[in-house]
Amino acid sequence: MTEQKHPHTDTPSVDETIARILAAGEASAQEAMTEEEEAKRRNVLDGRARELAEADLHTEHDGDQYDLFERRSLRRVEGLSTELEDVTEVENRQLRLERVVLAGLWTTGSVAEAEYSLRELAALAETAGSTVLDGFIQRRTHPDPGTFFGSGKAAEIKEAVAELGADTVVVDSELAPSQRRGLEDVVKVKVIDRTGLILDIFAQHAKSREGKAQVELAQLEYLLPRLRGWGESMSRQAGGQTGAGGAGMGSRGPGETKIELDRRRINQRMAKLRREIAGMKPARDAKRANRRRNAVPSVAIAGYTNAGKSSLLNRLTDAGVLVENALFATLDPTTRKAVTPDGIGYTLSDTVGFVRQLPTQLVEAFRSTLEEVADADLILHVVDASHPEPEGQIAAVRQVLSEVDAHTVDEIIVLNKADAAEDHVIDRIKRREPHVAVVSARSGAGIAELKELISESIPRPNVPLELLVPYEHGEVVARLHAEDAEILATSYEETGTRLSVKVRPSLAPALAEFSL
Numbered sequence: 001m002t003e004q005k006h007p008h009t010d011t012p013s014v015d016e017t018i019a020r021i022l023a024a025g026e027a028s029a030q031e032a033m034t035e036e037e038e039a040k041r042r043n044v045l046d047g048r049a050r051e052l053a054e055a056d057l058h059t060e061h062d063g064d065q066y067d068l069f070e071r072r073s074l075r076r077v078e079g080l081s082t083e084l085e086d087v088t089e090v091e092n093r094q095l096r097l098e099r100v101v102l103a104g105l106w107t108t109g110s111v112a113e114a115e116y117s118l119r120e121l122a123a124l125a126e127t128a129g130s131t132v133l134d135g136f137i138q139r140r141t142h143p144d145p146g147t148f149f150g151s152g153k154a155a156e157i158k159e160a161v162a163e164l165g166a167d168t169v170v171v172d173s174e175l176a177p178s179q180r181r182g183l184e185d186v187v188k189v190k191v192i193d194r195t196g197l198i199l200d201i202f203a204q205h206a207k208s209r210e211g212k213a214q215v216e217l218a219q220l221e222y223l224l225p226r227l228r229g230w231g232e233s234m235s236r237q238a239g240g241q242t243g244a245g246g247a248g249m250g251s252r253g254p255g256e257t258k259i260e261l262d263r264r265r266i267n268q269r270m271a272k273l274r275r276e277i278a279g280m281k282p283a284r285d286a287k288r289a290n291r292r293r294n295a296v297p298s299v300a301i302a303g304y305t306n307a308g309k310s311s312l313l314n315r316l317t318d319a320g321v322l323v324e325n326a327l328f329a330t331l332d333p334t335t336r337k338a339v340t341p342d343g344i345g346y347t348l349s350d351t352v353g354f355v356r357q358l359p360t361q362l363v364e365a366f367r368s369t370l371e372e373v374a375d376a377d378l379i380l381h382v383v384d385a386s387h388p389e390p391e392g393q394i395a396a397v398r399q400v401l402s403e404v405d406a407h408t409v410d411e412i413i414v415l416n417k418a419d420a421a422e423d424h425v426i427d428r429i430k431r432r433e434p435h436v437a438v439v440s441a442r443s444g445a446g447i448a449e450l451k452e453l454i455s456e457s458i459p460r461p462n463v464p465l466e467l468l469v470p471y472e473h474g475e476v477v478a479r480l481h482a483e484d485a486e487i488l489a490t491s492y493e494e495t496g497t498r499l500s501v502k503v504r505p506s507l508a509p510a511l512a513e514f515s516l
């Protein structure tokens, strides 16, 4: 990511930027910290920034990663867009983020939490293809109703924007439409919020027809209530009809007609998308029903974005799924066949990553995809153990899981990136969680143990049978080996092969004639 990022020598590096974010946070925190604490926090920040900048490392299990090549070749090139003459031109559905300034409000919790959140916003912005120039945190109990930040901070942001030549301010919350507009009027460049940014990344990464439809639906849902803001600016542009005239006049002006037209078009488009998405469900349901009929256990991989879900899928199945050190690399679920060490087959699905404040529009639009997680026999909840605050990520993931009714499914916490994690963090989580596996998808450490744990945790064949299979029916023995049967004992007698097995209920009737 770094190679195309520094067209000017005076462009600050990400590390410098992140360091400044930290400095700003510290200034507002007014907390005395020991040197040691300070050094530790600084490392955490540096590490994060480095991590997203460093070249990706792939294992042989990740395959050729053709998608990654394609995605890289589509990355935005800085400096191609024309400056906005008028901020009211902002068009939500095609954000052109390039040189951005981040700003967040710190209302509750510790300063560290506010920083994690802003640092994550920096990673999100980078994933969307922009260069992060600076970041601000304001300590304030309530957002300003007009401009979100207080007037002093808003002016400071405006100065930074002008000085650094930023074209966008990204706010680390969801803004009310009027606040977004109010802040834009102060800083004079476009303002987008966290939700808009996440939607933009999803739009860039969606590949399948279903994924694209889901993202578009979420974007339109986000846009609809914000239309009024855009409409007002349009009529303002058209000559100020809404100016001093009050609501009556504004609602009858040409701008209003346009809003209504837009609104109707958007509603029609949303209805069409909903129908399309619903239309894709039967194929998925059929697949699921088929799996259920054959009693193939299903395991879903879920977890925070960038936790290593795709890497783990590749490690467990050699699937060659896209692995990228970017947020929301995977949007389209991939399902692969896997087998336990003792030969029981199961399906393993990779899913879209979660994030704090995952836009509700996305949870809704992706509901059909996420329902597969709820339908699984087991969830592998992958956690980046090298992250400074894994517990916060676990909580955010569980929040989304409960929104899609997946919180009752059996769960194994898979502490990934053990190669880069600190032991005390791993110990801390192990003490708190009942089912934990510690692995490194990168090095392969702990993978064998995880496979055993999966094997013990999925529904196993449970109908015990004693069979005597005549030698001329060798195909039956072969089938027992190939199908999901657990072979407990085998002996060879005069009249045939004697087997003590456990099979799935669906297979038992076919074996009745050989039963003892």
Ligand SMILES: Nc1nc2c(ncn2[C@@H]2O[C@H](COP(=O)(O)OP(=O)(O)OP(=O)(O)O)[C@@H](O)[C@H]2O)c(=O)[nH]1
Binding pocket: 056, 057, 058, 303, 304, 305, 306, 307, 308, 309, 310, 311, 312, 322, 323, 324, 325, 326, 327, 328, 329, 330, 331, 352, 353, 354, 416, 417, 418, 419, 420, 439, 440, 441, 442, 443
């Ligand atoms: N150090 C270390 N890095 C890892 C490990 N597993 C994955 N990574 C890295 O973490 C980054 C994210 O990996 P992915 O597998 O794409 O993560 P994901 O959870 O699928 O991410 P999304 O699809 O974006 O939600 C990549 O740069 C991986 O190389 C690990 O065990 N150790």
Ligand SMILES: [Mg+2]
Binding pocket: 309, 310, 311, 322, 323, 329, 330
């Ligand atoms: Mg992934």
